[in-house]
Amino acid sequence: MIRVVICDDHVIVRQGIKQILADAGDIALAGEAGNGPDAMTLVRAGAAAGTPPDVVLLDIAMPQRDGLDVLKSLKAEFPRLPVLMLSTYPDRQYAVRSLKLGAAGYLNKSADSEQMIDAIRRVAQGKLFITPSVAEQLAGAVGAGIGSRKGGVGDDEAPLHERLSHREYQVFGLLAAGKSVGEIAEQLVLSSNTVSTYRARILEKTGVRNDVELALYAVRQELMQV
Template sequence: MTLRVLICDDHLIVRQGIKQILAEAEDLRVMGEAANGPDALRLTRAGRESGEGPDVVLLDIAMPQRDGLDVLKALKTEFPKLPVLMLSTYPDRQYAVRSLKLGAAGYLNKSADSEQMIDAIRLVARGQLFITPSVAELLAGAVGAGGRKAEDDQPLHERLSHREYQVFQLLAGGRSVGEIAEQLSLSPNTVSTYRTRVLEKTGVRNDVELALFAVRMDLLQP
């Protein structure tokens, strides 16, 4: 059986590299490429309607217009059984657990070798989770012996919702409320509300302290 793979990454050279990797496997075929979030959703929907949709979606975290985590949420809402393997250049601790909580079938750093990527695609296509040892360690830290850790034991940034974390990242990166509103297609008032929640949950007083918190926790995007 040939597995159809949709590659979603905004860098052409990365997509070309992944295509070369997948060409080494006779049972894998690239059925499409997306350079932004909306295209990833459009190609998946169109493929599903035609009966030639992806069996696995390779989805970059840092997608333009609509980021990878937003796309992941939409895909899992519309196609709950579709395996989505997240790709990232960010350290695992920034997004791995968050991605898995949103329904990702696995999280793979782009520094992984070609064999690991091929194995990961085959594994998630069979309905299994792909978890590297480093991600397994993060998951163990996020879950206590009796279940999920009590909120008081969680790192402050892990208490943020997905949207709050997006706003947190952008604020820490020096973006204004207006710029964030435009990027996330939200009203400035809504972004201000999220900003207030982020400051409260992280225990800082302003954007400067928020940026310092992000640096201290190594959470700034490259």
Template sequence: MSKIRVLVCDDHLIVRQGIRMLLADAPDISVAAEAASGPEALAAVRTGGIDVVLLDIAMPQRDGLDILRQLKSEAPRLPVLMLSTYPDRQYAVRSLKLGAQGYLNKSLDAEQMVEAIRRVARGGLFITPSVAELLAGALALPGAAAAEDKPLDGLLSHREFQVFRLLAGGRSVGEIAEQLVLAPNTVSTYRARILEKTGVRNDVELALLAVRQALL
């Protein structure tokens, strides 16, 4: 079984060592590289062999959000989990808007970090309940007002509603295809229809819509 190769980017050596220790017991995850600055993180990603990036927000030279922007420009499909000691309300929404697949507070336990890495490596999102609440209050969903007022089980077909709930729960297209016994291309088609019918733009906003309709 191939391991999920993680890049840990934090300017404090003791934090990097702590994360390495937290992940040591996960048999399917390995810390493939470390970086003490944004430029080092970019260099490591450009070298290749990275499946998930753990990126601290408070970085020297260039902050983590700036590096996130560049990573998403250069490697848009590479999952990035933002790390922070700041309260969720300060940076969580901004991080997700910029393309991060999740936002983790450094006070989280090892099980949460391992779950987050596994989920985003599979193509999903990792959004804690507290971050979901912040997103629901902070992100406007253009074109989704009508969808928000109307129960989604009436707006979407039965199969579309199934796919919607799984996408909103952070599941990847491949996982949904396996669970529903569908071809991945079929799931992608359902996803496109769901986005069109609800008026939202991406899986993060789908999750927000699910929160607002009390489906998550």
């Protein structure tokens, strides 16, 4: 049996995933969590008891700590643990970042149950699960890196948001979604001054003047849906 931990802040989503796993026959629920800290606790407890999960299904958009932060912590403590990222965001927004941080795969929540089961089985075997759309994004990112090393197409022609750090990208997504500095500070557990500093860096790196232009940039780059 493949033991799976589900981490998603929506109860109804967890219930749906649990039903999909139950129907598979070869996959068992090892635990569920509604936020990142609880997911870390579950995985640590399983490891300490000698029954670690075989796969973690991890949502990207969660309160307290977002999925990418939790992914970094999981891979630091359990480098061999396959983590399959789940998201409602367009693939190009987070897929490549997830894989670069060590995810074993990236699956949009619009996927059907058969694709989810296939993804879980593949990553449990130590393989990567990459959909054609994610493969296209990954190839583009790798191509840009090769071009940069060869002195050809590189960072100067890559999308401007690719220059953002992980935390800057978090703030970028929240600003583009219409969140205020105060709301972002509360969600990410940062000071408002720190968020304002990130905001200034983001505006500079993306070449826009304000939050409205930032949102328009995100839409043009297909990083968010309208």
